Amino acid sequence: MNKEIDFETYLIISYGKFEIFLLDIKNHKDIYQEEFKFRDVSEKLDFNLLNNFLENNIFKIEKLSGNFVNNINIVIENKSILTSNIGIKKKNYTGEITDIILESMLTDVKDLFKENYNQYKLIHMIIDKYIIDGVSYSFFQDQISNDEICLEIKFFSIPNLLILEIENILKKYQIQINNILDKGYVKDFFFDKQLDISQMVHNLKNGMNKNEIQITSKPSKKLGFFEKFFQLFD
Numbered sequence: 001m002n003k004e005i006d007f008e009t010y011l012i013i014s015y016g017k018f019e020i021f022l023l024d025i026k027n028h029k030d031i032y033q034e035e036f037k038f039r040d041v042s043e044k045l046d047f048n049l050l051n052n053f054l055e056n057n058i059f060k061i062e063k064l065s066g067n068f069v070n071n072i073n074i075v076i077e078n079k080s081i082l083t084s085n086i087g088i089k090k091k092n093y094t095g096e097i098t099d100i101i102l103e104s105m106l107t108d109v110k111d112l113f114k115e116n117y118n119q120y121k122l123i124h125m126i127i128d129k130y131i132i133d134g135v136s137y138s139f140f141q142d143q144i145s146n147d148e149i150c151l152e153i154k155f156f157s158i159p160n161l162l163i164l165e166i167e168n169i170l171k172k173y174q175i176q177i178n179n180i181l182d183k184g185y186v187k188d189f190f191f192d193k194q195l196d197i198s199q200m201v202h203n204l205k206n207g208m209n210k211n212e213i214q215i216t217s218k219p220s221k222k223l224g225f226f227e228k229f230f231q232l233f234d
Contacts, residue, residue, distance in 0.1 A: 007031075007065045010198040011054075013166075014077040014183060016040035018053045021198035022061045030196055032057075032064055043079060045162070051169050058173050071178040072170065075201055081182055082120055082157045085128070086113060089150040097132070097149055102140075105151055106213060113155055120157035123180045125213040128152045139210060156182045179205055 006026055012019035016039065022032035036053050038046070062068055088109045090101060110125060130137040131150035158180060167177060181201055189209060190200045207214060 007067070008198070008202060009061060009069050009072045010075065010201055011072050012075045012183065012197055013045065013050070015043055018050060019197070020053070020057050020061070021196065022065060023198040023202060025202065028199060030198055032061055033196075034060075045078065045165070047165060047169055050166075051172070054169065054173060058175070069173065069175055071176045073179045073181070073201055073205070074166065074177055075181045075183045075186060075197060076158065077183040078158070078162065080159050080162055081123075082117065082155075082159075084113070084117075084155045084157075085152065086155065087150060087152045088112075089148065091148055097146065101149070105149070106153075109151070109153055110213075110215070113157075117157055119160055121160055121163055121180070122155060122157050122215065124154070124156035124182060124185055125215060126154045126156075126185075126209065127211040127213070128154050156185060158182075181205075 006024065008023045008025060010019075010021040010023060012021075017035060017037045019033070019035040021030045023029070024031050034057050036049075036056075038049060058069055086109055088105050090105050106125075110122070113122060113125075127140075129150075129152040130140055131152070133146045133148075163177070163180070170177065179201075181204065183197075186197065186200050186204060189204065193200070195203075204212070
């Protein structure tokens with residue numbers, strides 16, 4: 001494992017505060033952490049302050065890790081983040097709920113969301129409920145057969161314009177965005193856990209929420225049923 005993979009960088013953008021972390025993945029601990037608090041009246045992201053914060057910390061992180069920061073994980077708290085819910089129902093004439101049926105439903109509802117919210121980037125897609133034969137389940141039941149299944153899915157999305165503005169700041173440091181996560185969702189999922197937010201995000205990125213659909217650009221390896229079910233490819 002090289003140094004770049006040994007470490008992950010996390011930028012937290014909140015109302016009145018910026019934070020940055022360098023996480024040592026191997027030892028599951030932060031080896032660098034810095035925050036900057038400021039008076040936030042308008043709840044609008046101050047890009048000059050963000051640029052100054054990055055300028056004061058990126059080179060310190062690179063020196064400490066012994067490698068350039070090429071990509072970064074962003075956790076953001078912003079009122080422009082859109083939360084929406086969509087339900088989808090599908091008839092199943094074979095009586096067996098297969099991976100093909102579930103993948104088809106998830107792909108259809110993702111495409112429906114993207115068609116209706118094309119000015120937003122989807123950052124979280126989470127199955128809230130599986131409804132089979134009128135019974136609601138929190139997790140997928142692979143031993144149940146029925147001729148109809150309904151999924152209730154929650155979406156978190158962020159305006160493309162806001163992403164572009166953040167990307168323009170990061171370009172000055174030759175940094176690309178790896179992942180974007182909603183801070184409220186991260187905190188709610190780990191509400192009873194004593195973890196740094198960098199550790200929370202690392203766990204979520206690696207599939208800790210079994211009901212979150214991981215949206216990736218392409219498959220990196222041959223996937224089994226449950227891995228494939230919870231990954232959708234753009």
